[in-house]
Amino acid sequence: MLPLPPRRAPAADDPLAPLLDLPGVREAVDRARTACEELRWHEAFRRRWREVRAEADLRAARASAAVDGARVPLDALRGVATGEAPGTDGAARVAAGSLRATVLAAGWRPDLGGRAEPVVPPLGQVLARLHTAAGAGWLPDADLGRVRGAGVDPRDLGGLGSAPSGAEVADRLALLTRTVAATRVPALVVAAVVHGEVLALRPFVAGNGLVARAVARMLLSGRGLDPTGAVVPEVAWTATPHPYVAAAARFATGTPEGVAGWVAAASGAVVAGAAEGRAVADAVLAGRLGGA
Template sequence: MSADAFEPLAGLEGVGSAARAARDAVDVLLRDRGLRKVGADLTAEALLRGAHASAVLAGSRASLEEVRQGGGDPPALGAVRITGELMSLAPQADTAPIQVWTRLHQLAAADLGGPDQLGHLRTTREPVPDDIPGLPPAPPADVMWERLSGLAQALTRPTKAPGLVVAAIVHAELAVLRPFPTANGIVARAAERALLVARGIDQVAVTVPEAGHLELAASYAPGLTGYATGGVAGVQSWLLRECEVVALAAERSPLNISAQQGK
């Protein structure tokens, strides 16, 4: 990747204005960066709702109430487990990204495989994973490693691109590359969430981007497929979809829910 791999993507037609509108939606929620006082309980609730939505996208049948009570199936348990460390991992999301991704996988996949598979980037000797329905085949391990390394390097360099664009590209790359044996979708969405915190879009983690992805589930796999195979137009479409997701994430925030309930 070039010195600033993200800026040209942010310059695709319509992306800049859509990203600003999405950022405005978050800013309104947080009172124009005055950062409405957000207690740990609201952050925890937003993370829990996000974990449930991400798990459902990964095939979980657990209900939100079941997850809230500490139950659920392996995808739900893994997604919830991530919430316990996401805020502490976020500051490293663009300084030590590969370490963050592998840790996210250790948390997400603890109930899905043996210890030797946790946080383990696949090699050429292992099957190519197919754990995100509707996507084209993942690239072979050598291609995956090259792209993952380039992505990690790009994250550690300065960029003029909005944080929302950076988070969206990381989400798409991890989903398309599927670097782990399992739980790649949950890891990709958690990595996006961590970058939205790290890059100051939602530093108190009170929006729910995973809920946005779930509401737009019909375009999730097609959007990633377009990103992987559709050239510049596919990337542009994915980024525009991400802007819609972030706006929805602000709408679905527990801050809005508590306001609607008169709390």
């Protein structure tokens, strides 16, 4: 079994500590932790963890693109990962962008069993770089990695209602960056808050969902919940895209019920993603990777 991350209680002045007292949040944290702890036992992580991670990343990228309606065969995206040119249609370009963002985020993930921690930039820089990777090839170069300015509305995630103005987005991103740097609450809560806030803010003209899901998955691993790097929460969001958007919209209201419900949904996605990670690990050991 892989070593467990230490349990650190958040300080009394931790900006996210009050969320732990919302109904069901601690239980959601425990469910996600149990699922990830069970995954760590898998034999594939003893010697073939790099293969498992690479396949899990591929599936995460494909599923994240599919949430946004860009559905491509897994083998087609596997070809892109090994150097083939992506297709020229819109779905193929978005999926290729999702893969680039996923690979970039993986570079900020600790090696399994490694002692050195990667140097992760501040959250605002992470989001900008993920967006540049995700949007290249299908968004104008001038929009890549740039937060929306005044009078510019996002073109995605319309089911979330009106987006905040450009000036408000910049302020809230700065606050989110400070919050992530300061908090010590469990990784599930941090990842859920960042994921939900990026969806709510929609800081970029498009591609916000790809960025939100990539950074959330990175935080799950980097903050110790999923040291295997093989959990694929995106498969749950792909299976329930309308409930996903509805839960994100409730989170955006800022009500205790909306925030608690979103954390619970994030926990369910981690549990499903751990099952997908186990399936990937099984396939690596059996030498039967593939997909439609």
